[in-house]
Amino acid sequence: MYEHITQSDLSELLKLQGQPYLSLYMPMARSFPDQEQNPVRYRNLLRKLRDQVENGSANADPALLEPFDALLHEDELWRSPRDGLAVIGGSDVFKVFSLHQPVDELVRVDQQPCLKPLMRISQSGGAYQVLCVTRDAVRLFQGDQNVLEEVELHPDVPRNLEQALGEELTAKDQSGNPHGFSRAADRTSGSARHEAGGGGKQDEIDIDRERYFRAIDKAIVEHHARSGLPLILAALPRNQAAYRAVSHHPTLLDEGIAQDPGLMDAAGLREEAATIITRRHNASLDSALERYGVAQGQKLASNDIGEIGEAVFAGRVSLLLVESGRDIPGTVDMQSGAVQLDGEPDGEMATGADVLDQLIPRAVQNGAEVVMLPQGLVPGSSGAAAVFRF
Template identity: 60%
Template sequence: MHKHISQSALTDLLKWEGQTCLSLYMPMERSFPDREQNPVRYKNLLRQLSEQLGDDANAQTRQSLQQFEALLNDASLWNKPRGGLAVLASGNEFRVFVLQQSVPEQVRVDRQPYLQPLLRISQTDGHFQLLSLTRDKVRLFEGNQDSLEEVELHEAVPRNLEQALGTELTPKDQSGQPGGHSNAAEKAGGMTMHEAGGGGKQAEIDIDRERYFRAVDKSIIEHHSRSIPLILAALPRNQAAFRALSHNQQLLAEGVALDPALLDVATLRQHCDEIMTRRYNAWLDGLLERYGAAQGTGLTCQDLNEIGQGAVAGRVSLLLVESGRKVPGVVNSNTGAVDLYPAEEGSTDNGADVLDQLIPQALRNGAEVVVVSPGVMPTEAGVAAVFRF
């Protein structure tokens, strides 16, 4: 029942249109005794959700509310809380997302799910896998900026070099460095002796290492890799050797080039967080450069009405939305025309927010939508778009 945010999950939520959609977000306390308040907070938000429905509740939405209420009996949800919780329902659909990051309290009743928090987390939580690799031990972790947990390896994954090669392993009493490179090879720029046309015992040890790494790479791809980045933690010479033969499409070019046997989990997570932060910043810088480059072509826009019409027509290529910004109003789902509410009448408590309505419209028509912090937003309007034409 509990899901992780993925592109396929977000794509699925975009299909929820035309029926009443219920959205509930809440932060969760992880430590005892504060976590005992999580169900209480959830009950309060559930009451607010019911009040927003009011007289509009029909048989289907009442059934959805019963599913919300049933979560109070889900011991796995409350006994092992994460950073936040998102619960969404529409028609016969019901989704529960356990979030690594905290989210502000929010309940919405609208004709579409409230996606901005999920979209932002999917872009910034830095979910990754970490492969810790030494001669003596293979370990796999999964985590993000907040946590790193070891994954139980499939039985097909070799736990170390000896298990990978068995009786074919070069005996330990042969000369050569355990790490796989002789001093002469290191002076030659890391090229192994057999690559240089030489031979001998060191070359056999280098071959052992390559076969070991191939076995690890193949089994990790087959049994563990998913559509999230893979970071390699290994000594520099092993980083180069593993990358030279790896076929894992998720393996990042930057790794933790230290001996993982000497690092605790907290230190490993810190190094990985630094890598993922640099990766995210580079990605965001690229998007902002893309917007800046388009400004001289007449294909950028910050007018809500024009962006709304462009989103419905499929003209929007990139949509930047300011995190936490609310613009009271409605977007016509057929034309994209935006009707802003006067400030004294506007209230986003009922989900009538223009930016939240623009996001699914743009996504459904192939736009790249990015939720950015206020300090990064290139306009004062809370929204910016790059048009295709």
Template identity: 40%
Template sequence: MNPITHHALAELLDQHPSPCLSLYQPTHRHHPLNQQDPILFKNQLKVLENSLHHQSSESEIAQLLEPFHNLANDREFWNHTSDGLAVFGSAGFFRVYHLQRTVSPFVVVADSFHTKALRRILQSVDRYHVLALSLDHIRLFEGNRDSLDEISPAPGVPLTLTEALGEELTEPHQTVASYGGSGGTSTPMHHGHGGRKEETEIDAQRFFRAIDKAINTHHSQASGMPLILAALPEHHGLFRQLSHNPALLAEGIKGDPNSMSPSQLRESAWQIMEPEHQARYIQLAESFAKSKARGSGLEDLTEIAEAAQQGRVATLLIEADRQIAGRLHPGSGNVHFDDAPQVHGDDLLDDLGELVIQQGGRVFVLPSVHMPSDTGAAASSRY
């Protein structure tokens, strides 16, 4: 299983052999509700199979759906689900993602993968990382306002002191010699060249530097998410003194993270994140208001689409739980609104978000209460 990252999204947006199968569904973390999840998944597979009959042979269908059926029968997998599930498959390609947000059940068979729901999750501004740090190992968590889950750090992130320092691990700086005593006995005498406390501090500094660099490179820069440090009070000062990660928040969780449950960590983390979260909403809305005052703020969807097509949109704000039936014609930027929308048809807001990202702009998904416009979108143009 792979974490949801911008790199993972880019992998899905690459060219893959057609047909590309996309499956989304809500899941549950606990018994007995999670018993419904594999049943819904198998029903979704039937829909996929029926759709494939229109374009693929029986042998091709069997090959495409084999990894899906294997997943359906994996009892261990269904005992450890989260809030949502996204599964993608094509010839020679299969990816499974646990989601920290629930999604509506739907399937898509097309020439490319359906990734809009993933982009909504990646574009949300309430996501964060928690680095649980001790002197000899780390754990990494990803969370939002509702949940916090431990994730596997990316390759290149050392998990332990030994992994980080290897042969550079400080050896005890002392030698032992024996001196003759009375009656032929010898007494060991220790000559210190730096006490054990000093050696521990040297190793801690090296370890913290390695962790800071690896987390910044492989997680903070890649995700853009804030980082919350969870560590003993005495470790906060040293880590912050050595850190060069701009994503590290000034406030952290002070206590032994190894003695805290994920729910306790989430509670403490959200107390830190909530004011940051609200401040971010306010800052985005105020920034749009300034753009609008300068004449570079756009609210009309057709105007936003035209500016996005020309690569002029620097920042786009999208209303979180709103869908606008319509589609954006690639290449021209023309907008078509659907008078009779399909249940799982195109969402114009998602199309705008995808186009802005392709053109190098930033996209943020905001709750309706924080949206500075009533059209579902608000864009700040570069010129």
């Protein structure tokens, strides 16, 4: 019931529009005795959410609060350590997300869920999987910056080389690398191949490795790739490229942990994986800002929220940069994309309505990439910036 946010989850939530949705975010304490205050904080936020519903925000039906109320009696939710909680509810959805990063307190009733905090966490690369492969063991872990836990493998995933190949496995007493995986695979000369045991039996052992990797990859893709999380391969250096050469895993990263995972505990794996994920996230932010800078020189960029709104709805935006934690109170015309900020002379007050929450789903639907940036990195002061296609 309590899920980690994935790209697949976000894709489904971004489709939700046109009816009342309730959003609640809160930070949580992980340790006793502060942990005892988590349900108290939730109850206080729920009271604020109820006030918005009863005051007529987005014409929400009070019945939408019932599953939110029920969470107060979920002991597992309040006993489990986590850094934050996100609850999204509507007539057609109720999702509870366990967050590995803290979030600010927020309750909102609007015509679409508030998703900016979830997008920030998802894009920060916090959650990932680690696939550990040796001849004698296959293990899968899932975690984030704070914790890494082993995942129970589906029965179809081979646990080791012998199980994967059975009677087709080359006999151990044949010449070649005694571990079954040729060191000659990284050599190119004929003499090197001869030194490793010849081109015949050693080739058979190398083929064993390829079959083994194919069997692992096929089963992992079929049974453990649906989360959409980045996958980091932990394997000896000579096996990193060999595995990728046969892999069809959609989120397998180019960079892996090039060590023997059999000699690493969960803490060591988490430390290495977190470094890879953080480096990957920072590179993506740098790339997005560089794209904006280039487009600005070509007069194909803007940080004017009014211009961005109309461009989003016209399908002109290829990249939308959004300041994390920023709200822009106002409404967006769902036909033209015209932005009416709260407080303007002719504008209606839109209690709880946020311009960015309204623009992000349409931008994604029209093929734009949306990138959440830390405060101070978005060009200009509006809280958003965009690169235009034309």
